[in-house]
Structure formats: C-alpha cells, structure tokens
Amino acid sequence: VEGGVAQALGATLFETVRTDDRGAVTTAAFRRYRLPQYADVPRTEVHFMETTDAIGPLGAKSMSESPFNPVAPAFANALxxxxxVRFTEMPVTRDLVWLAMDRRAVRRDGPPA
Incomplete structure (x- = not known):
C-alpha cells in the first residue's frame, strides 16, 4: 500500500515520458527521469478492513489500484x-503551478503596468 502511494505521488508530481508527434519516446535517459525519493513521500497510515471476496484466493483482494487511484484527485483538490486553480493534467509540476498562478494573477489584476 505504501509503495502504491509512493508510485501515485510520482505520477502526480514528477513522472513525464516525452514523445514526439509520432509517439516515439524522446526522454533522453532514464537516469534523468524523476522518481519520488524517500523525502518526497509523506508518512502513510494504513488500515485494513476484514472483508471477503468470493473471486480472490482465500478471500484476498487486489491492492494495485487501491492506493494509487485517490492520490492525484486528492492532490489536485488540495491545490x-x-x-x-483547477489542475486537470498530470504531472502537476511546480512550473505548471507557477504558470497557472501567474495567469490567474494577470486575469485578476490585469496586465502589469
């Protein structure tokens, strides 16, 4: 679960694979691909509920998407x-936030004198 949260934070904040107009990957090198580090991931408190799943073995359920899915919407709502400003594209980089805030200020105050 904690790994899923960390993966979701990476997708929400950092991870971008750049492609050209034909869909070919143009990201220069994997070592420049930003992944979340330990300091990027907040403490995660995990609680499990006892449930049963008739399909899963011994009542087990999948955990892949459960921690991943809510992170981006929760982050976007907090922003x-x-x-x-409503952010609808991922990743929400600090450059994207800065530009959106600057556009919002210009619309509110008008162009700088």
Missing amino acids: RDATG
Missing part, C-alpha cells in the same frame, strides 16, 4: 483549495 484547488489552496490556489483557486
């Missing part, structure tokens, strides 16, 4: 609450 919306903090900034008033």
